[in-house]
Amino acid sequence: MSVADRKAREKEALKMLILKGAKKLFIEKGIEQTTIRNIADEIDYSVGTVYVYFKDKNAILHDLHSIGFQELGGYFKELFSIEDPMERLRKMGFIYIKFALENQEMYDLMFNLKAPIEFLTNCDNEDWNEGTTTFGALKETVHQCMQKEHFKGHTLEPLTFMIWSLVHGMCCLEIRQRTKGVKFNNPDTILYDGYNEFLKIIEKL
Amino acid sequence: MSVADRKAREKEALKMLILKGAKKLFIEKGIEQTTIRNIADEIDYSVGTVYVYFKDKNAILHDLHSIGFQELGGYFKELFSIEDPMERLRKMGFIYIKFALENQEMYDLMFNLKAPIEFLTNCDNEDWNEGTTTFGALKETVHQCMQKEHFKGHTLEPLTFMIWSLVHGMCCLEIRQRTKGVKFNNPDTILYDGYNEFLKIIEKL
């Protein structure tokens, strides 16, 4: 191993350290409430160093948003072993909501904040690979459901988007505290009453 | 009319002027990109004056979020004349999406931003009247649908929340630019392909 190799590894390590510190603070005190100085303090480096490794705050948020998608992938792992696509779709909905509620700041970053998308636009990058891949996974399962004679009369792409919108809408309203006027039976609102109604709906399609 | 009355009227007028200026700038250049100084400049007053009429930026955002709900109410007006609840529900979905797409910054403020809710919390106000009222209107229509034997096997409150989540989810993903990976047929994506699929879904419930 050359010195250049080690340097590259160290560079990568420090980049990860910054991201790890940032994520910790984001979860602890919220993304908006976390400053670059906070992040630098957290890992005992100076502000300037953070800017050596990241172009700006959006770059940090974008990288962390990608990490969020990796983590969602981890949640989704257990789905691979489910043969029946309808059963997989049901579980997928549950896991999606669970992930959103257990990782609210990360979910917000992945699907709501402007920063990650702004970063892509700034880099002249039209595509949003993380989202497209996840959407593709859902679409594949819906496709298999349709092959088994479910969802008659629906079109794959828009229907997939509807299912995504349904669970995303729930999570979004909950995370942004717009569910105050909704009277649920269960204390753990979305994950029980919401999810149950979601099950009823896809059953009828 | 006493002097005190006139003063009260003038005070109210200036408050409205500030809100009007703020709204104009929000729509023109985005909420995050608009500063208090911008708003003050827009209406030819000083920064300090803005703070005489509003406690802080959140107070402006909250009042503007309320105005947004009034405007949504304006969009909803034509629904009153529709007798058939199912037909009314369908039109309601269309108008909701239309409002969201035509007033993206306002929609964001009403249903996504933290500011209006933070303002309520700061005032020790637990309730979110604007949202609860709008949710109530949707719930009433869904209730009438159920009385006409639609939506068998569903529960009013959670089902209403599902329908809201569905349209909100679509609008949210579109406004926050998360629909890049979804291939629609129509150029006006959500309002046609999305809405059509929404129609198919509520038809089957």
Add this chain to the structure above:
DNA sequence: TTAAAAAATGAACATTGTTCAAAAATAAAA
């Protein structure tokens, strides 16, 4: 041991929301 290259630093800048003593404008009193 020394010179060159790389990495880390933190003071400095522009911009933000916010405050508040002072100034200006208005109303009430003499």
Add this chain to the structure above:
DNA sequence: TTTTATTTTTGAACAATGTTCATTTTTTAA
């Protein structure tokens, strides 16, 4: 009308933020 009291408006000043960059420190190569 003139003076006093009250209300309204002002903008300089403050702390906090994202960001930059000349300087210092550390590491590598000679």
